Amino acid sequence: SQQGEEDPQALSIQEGENATMNCSYKTSINNLQWYRQNSGRGLVHLILIRSNEREKHSGRLRVTLDTSKKSSSLLITASRAADTASYFCATDDRGSTLGRLYFGRGTQLTVWP
Amino acid sequence: DGGITQSPKYLFRKEGQNVTLSCEQNLNHDAMYWYRQDPGQGLRLIYYSQIVNDFQKGDIAEGYSVSREKKESFPLTVTSAQKNPTAFYLCASSIRPLGQTYEQYFGPGTRLTVT
Numbered sequence: 001s002q003q004g005e006e007d008p009q010a011l012s013i014q015e016g017e018n019a020t021m022n023c024s025y026k027t028s029i030n031n032l033q034w035y036r037q038n039s040g041r042g043l044v045h046l047i048l049i050r051s052n053e054r055e056k057h058s059g060r061l062r063v064t065l066d067t068s069k070k071s072s073s074l075l076i077t078a079s080r081a082a083d084t085a086s087y088f089c090a091t092d093d094r095g096s097t098l099g100r101l102y103f104g105r106g107t108q109l110t111v112w113p
Numbered sequence: 114d115g116g117i118t119q120s121p122k123y124l125f126r127k128e129g130q131n132v133t134l135s136c137e138q139n140l141n142h143d144a145m146y147w148y149r150q151d152p153g154q155g156l157r158l159i160y161y162s163q164i165v166n167d168f169q170k171g172d173i174a175e176g177y178s179v180s181r182e183k184k185e186s187f188p189l190t191v192t193s194a195q196k197n198p199t200a201f202y203l204c205a206s207s208i209r210p211l212g213q214t215y216e217q218y219f220g221p222g223t224r225l226t227v228t
Contacts, residue, residue: 030213042219092214099210105155
């Protein structure tokens with residue numbers, strides 16, 4: 001299936017450090033999205049990058065997309081304890097008309113004060 | 114305030130009973146989705162609906178049923194046929210995907226425990 005795979009599964013860093021997590025997927029896409037989930041809560045949309053874009057910024061977030069490698073990365077700069085959460089990538093499937101997203105298993109980020 | 118509400122937050126049921134999870138949105142979105150999340154896992158799509166009176170099975174529809182009689186509402190029934198119903202259930206909505214997908218807005222989730 002198209003399900004994305006995040007890497008690493010877990011990441012533990014100190015406040016102030018940068019956090020990088022990666023996502024790989026299998027088929028051609030229209031766009032790729034990143035979401036954040038605090039423990040026991042719903043997901044919150046962070047950023048959407050289209051297949052014709054290579055990089056996108058939003059505040060302390062930087063997302064890159066390499067469609068030739070079918071991969072994306074999410075960089076959180078100057079991390080804070082409040083960034084502790086699970087981060088998921090989600091892709092669609094350009095070859096499908098179903099209009100659904102495929103979510104990976106997520107990266108659990110822990111930021112220590 | 115615009116958003117998605119799910120109720121209740123916690124739900125407990127005995128094995129063999131059907132249970133219905135509520136999902137309501139006031140974002141005027143055409144598309145709505147139900148996902149299941151198990152501990153340490155990603156989201157798996159149960160059912161989705163792109164428009165009123167229409168819905169499609171996702172990856173794990175067996176043992177679940179839905180209806181979409183109103184744009185604002187997309188209730189999910191977990192039937193007794195679902196073998197492992199204990200999980201965290203998330204509802205989401207979006208602009209109707211036509212040729213491309215859009216960001217999804219999620220509710221706070223319902224944690225269902227069946228004993």
